[in-house]
Amino acid sequence: MRGTSMKPQSLRRAASVILAAASLLIGGATSGHAAAGPGQAGPDRQAAAEPVLRDLAAAKGIYYGTAVTASKLSGTYGAVVGEQFDSITPGNEMKWGSVEPTRGTYNWSGADAVVDYAEAHGQKVRGHTLVWHSQLPDWVSNGSWTAGTLRTVMTDHIAAEAGRYKGRIDHWDVVNEPFNEDGTRRQSVFQTAIGDSYIAESLRAARAADPAAKLYVNDYNVEGVNAKSTALYNLVKSLKEQGVPIDGVGLQAHLILGQVPSTLQANIQRFADLGVDVAITELDIRMTTPPTSAQLTQQKAEYKAVTGACLAVARCEGVTVWGFTDSDSWIPDVFTGYGAATPYDENFRPKPAYYGIAEALGWTDGGTNPPTGACAVTYAVQSQWNTGFTAQVTVRNTSTTAVNGWKLAWSWPAGQRVTQAWNATLTQSGAAVTAADAGYNAAIAPGASATFGFNGSWSGGNTAPTAFTLNGTACTSP
Template sequence: MKTEQLRHLRRAVLAVAGAATLILGLAAPSQAADPVLRDLATAKGRYIGSAATASELNISSYAALEGTQFNSATPGNEMKWESVEATRGTYNWTGGDNLVSFAQAHSMQVRGHTLVWHSQLPNWLTSGTFTNDALRALLVKHVTDEVTHFKGKINQWDVVNEPLNEDGTYRASLWYNQLGSSYIADALRAARAADPAAKLYINDYNTDGTGSKSDGMYNLAKSLLAQGVPLDGIGFQGHLIVGSVPTTVQTNLQRFADLGLDVAVTELDVRMTLPATTALLTQQKADFKSVVSACLAVSRCVGVTVWGLGDATSWVPSVFPGQGAANIYDENYQPKPAYYGVAEALGWTGTVPVPTASCAVTYGVNQWNTGFTASVTVKNTGTTPVSGWSLTWTYPSGQKVTQAWNATVAQSGTAVTATNVSYNATIAAGGTQAFGFNASWSGSNPAPTDFKLNGTACS
């Protein structure tokens, strides 16, 4: 905290004018009667899966949910080229083997991810100089070796990942630039030869609804099938945005199914601009539910995989600054409304628990003739951390905020909003964050009584 800010806070005399207890509504508590997603999915003839990395499986809460709630697992990184063959011809299967062992111990199937991709390639491959024939041989060898190692243990392979641009044309990559689109057929044929029982997929993002990119994928699939290339399914990643889920997901899945292909939602998450609010979380629940429902409406949609569990380890904030809260569990691995949305889509008819997280606000002023200094402390009295916060209230007597510290404070008429700054965005369970501001007043200076934290009013 800056010296000037400390001086302001020390100068403020905490004459506590009022306190309010607020219901955050950010996460519902885990209940003994919570639905088991894998049981619901099995009853519908589908799987429900989750991605996991080795580090995530070392988190006891993550591993417990992974093994009890889901019947399919996808490795986040452990089967990618740079992970298994960082040195040419030398393989490290430890991460992939451990995930497979975890899945087998919990009666889960495994989606292999991914054999051929433009990203996460080892340096020896990306910096090397190879003839076209040599590069093709390396691709075929790697696919053959990896699929052979995991033969009989993988239900579905994402053989080729993200081969298309947004307009449906082929993505420029190490593979396409030298081999053209034929690398896709080469990889699929090598995978089939190595494990005839595994289902072979092409997987991509932003193909969830109809449009240019999904049209490109559709044309690619038709072309491969016409050539007799072994292709069993298409994976639709499903990295989506709250309130912007395509309305054509079901229609799009169905047209691929009509080609005789299986389809699957392979990496589902639904991100939002932080902080999470009750309204955003409610919409997120509806979005997850709509995607799962679209899959269930297509007979050849074999399952849905969510891309990770808790918000604490989500990839989203590092790639999309200011966005996050994309998963069905919160940062403390407690179920969010989205979890219940998935359950409802799968046929669950139970009652969603009322959120129990709460906080208390202490508001105090040091007042003089026409101005005052206010100090505000927000305490999280709930059991889960708050990530990104916004506190709102009204000043009905004409008070005007002029300067603030430890928060960004904006005022429009009588409405005031205080938002966290970069260094105090998280309020730990049982923890507090404090901020202060100067303001002017005339006539009277009553304390606010309508505090709302992240959009939810006090009870």
């Protein structure tokens, strides 16, 4: 509480904290969301050893969300989304090219699936996005427009989409990525044809279509204080002065390991001081792959720091990760050599980053956080000939906890290539190799081991790797 009175956002946060705390005290029948549905374990969740992010976030008065792919909202993927997150954002299903591929012809199936899923699991929905320069249908991006004709098309689209989900969307990213890196306006088809006013007009159209939804402008590389974020700040200030309906600012936060802005919290605060809410909307923290134990530890600290920066500002509404699992991340397809950007690995196992988020939200490590050095690897070349070799690898579980599903990763120093493997599935990208269990050998009890082998090719040298990670944790190697 600041001063002698509380702002509306502070009141909402305080109420949320009280409700979440009361829920935990009476046994967890409701913890800031609906009773258990598909993918939720009901009362037993409170006794689980693993932290539940949505419950921890609710107790702090914020939401914790994830972007999702509608077609994957079943099985383990759907179960984790429903269990861990209290807000979801459709990754692609609400973008203009997806919902209105031809003028006046709509495809709502993907967007409907996301909204229906959220409502079944007591989750908020962040609508993403109504007006954006990218992923437009050709008829919009390549049309010959006057200011008047494109304004009509734009506002008609907003009315159709925001109107369809009226009362079911918590936040709309109304305008997405309007600025260049230097703070000038991006020359999108909307900026070029309509001019600066297209942002205000989009916001007014969204308010008319869905008066209850909170309206945001969303952008990337605006997390710290810089030219681009200052341009966004000046835009919001101007919109507020004109009486244009704008409720919040979205900081995407597609970050690189080791480059989280030191001014993140101060930047959130200065937007809040304008009288708008702030949200971290698309958080991921990418690194070079395969990740080392040190990288994963640093990523944990940085996820914790970003979450903590939101918690430190009363008007920060919440955090959304841009996909919770590495198997559903956009990073490897766009940034060659980078990945491992999300809180879960490709097999839906929590990474250290997940525990960093939980710790920022008030969870105390009860011993479930994977320890460093909990595995030992023996790598042996059994035979070698002119251009090929056969090797055997044994990984031993030296921890006191069973391993259920494993991936062993290493990098070759001399350009070797895998040609055939047994008792594991091996994949290779450049020098980086990942060996995944074969299913029947996925479980490794404490003190037990799993062995696999492969044939490979070499040229000029066959030096053995010296560093291995098991599920992202560094192993010892004799």
